[in-house]
Amino acid sequence: MLVETVLLCLVSFFAGFIDAIVGGGGLLQTPAIMIILPQYPVATLLGTTKIPSISGTAFAAWRYSRQVRLDWRLLSLVALLAFGGAFLGAFCVSLIDNRVIKPIIFFVLLIVAGYTYVNKNFGQPRDTDHSRGMQLFLGLLCGFIIGFYDGLIGPGTGTFLILIFIAFLGYDFIHASASAKLINLATNLAAIVYFGSTGHILYQFALPMAACNMAGAFFGTRLALLKGNAFVRVFFLFVVFVTLLRFAWDIWMANH
Numbered sequence: 001m002l003v004e005t006v007l008l009c010l011v012s013f014f015a016g017f018i019d020a021i022v023g024g025g026g027l028l029q030t031p032a033i034m035i036i037l038p039q040y041p042v043a044t045l046l047g048t049t050k051i052p053s054i055s056g057t058a059f060a061a062w063r064y065s066r067q068v069r070l071d072w073r074l075l076s077l078v079a080l081l082a083f084g085g086a087f088l089g090a091f092c093v094s095l096i097d098n099r100v101i102k103p104i105i106f107f108v109l110l111i112v113a114g115y116t117y118v119n120k121n122f123g124q125p126r127d128t129d130h131s132r133g134m135q136l137f138l139g140l141l142c143g144f145i146i147g148f149y150d151g152l153i154g155p156g157t158g159t160f161l162i163l164i165f166i167a168f169l170g171y172d173f174i175h176a177s178a179s180a181k182l183i184n185l186a187t188n189l190a191a192i193v194y195f196g197s198t199g200h201i202l203y204q205f206a207l208p209m210a211a212c213n214m215a216g217a218f219f220g221t222r223l224a225l226l227k228g229n230a231f232v233r234v235f236f237l238f239v240v241f242v243t244l245l246r247f248a249w250d251i252w253m254a255n256h
């Protein structure tokens with residue numbers, strides 16, 4: 001048990017570091033815990049990763065909120081819808097076949113990566129033509145959909161949230177990343193409520209992983225705030241690329 005705990009803590013540290021900058025920490029934590037603890041049900045492993053995820057996300061959200069001005073009214077409403085979506089997604093884990101969803105997500109990410117790479121201004125602050133009401137509508141709609149995805153599948157949620165805040169609301173990378181942390185906090189909480197109430201959390205692994213995830217989040221937010229938008233843009237592209245590889249592997253394995 002000690003060896004497994006140490007390995008999971010190392011993974012959680014790097015997951016917290018990456019997640020604090022552009023999301024995508026689940027790309028490390030989820031497959032790692034499935035490899036290290038193969039004797040447990042998948043639902044239990046997914047539930048266990050939510051404790052370190054919410055710990056690191058909460059710390060990153062707090063750090064960003066001290067340095068970045070946030071639209072608290074909009075974000076609180078989006079977080080509420082995202083919470084509901086994530087709870088519903090967690091409930092539907094056993095009802096919807098991920099093999100149907102993942103190829104769609106793969107092609108969406110492919111377009112995102114290409115557009116972000118070609119468009120050098122993507123992720124720079126800009127004004128949008130949307131009214132306040134339209135911003136709220138888009139935020140609530142996307143919050144619910146991404147929340148549902150987080151409860152259903154998980155990895156890459158923070159990256160998708162950043163994309164939405166940039167594309168629809170005109171945020172720069174730093175503000176988008178900070179805002180995504182608050183929404184991700186709500187989706188993680190919803191998943192914990194569901195998985196915790198059904199006995200799918202291994203606290204003996206989750207708690208030390210949570211401490212390491214928070215340590216990673218500390219260094220991740222510090223680096224993001226220090227380096228600014230240009231650095232976060234490059235990191236965003238890297239995480240999207242890794243996400244593409246992850247989904248390509250899942251799709252290939254599902255068909256062989």
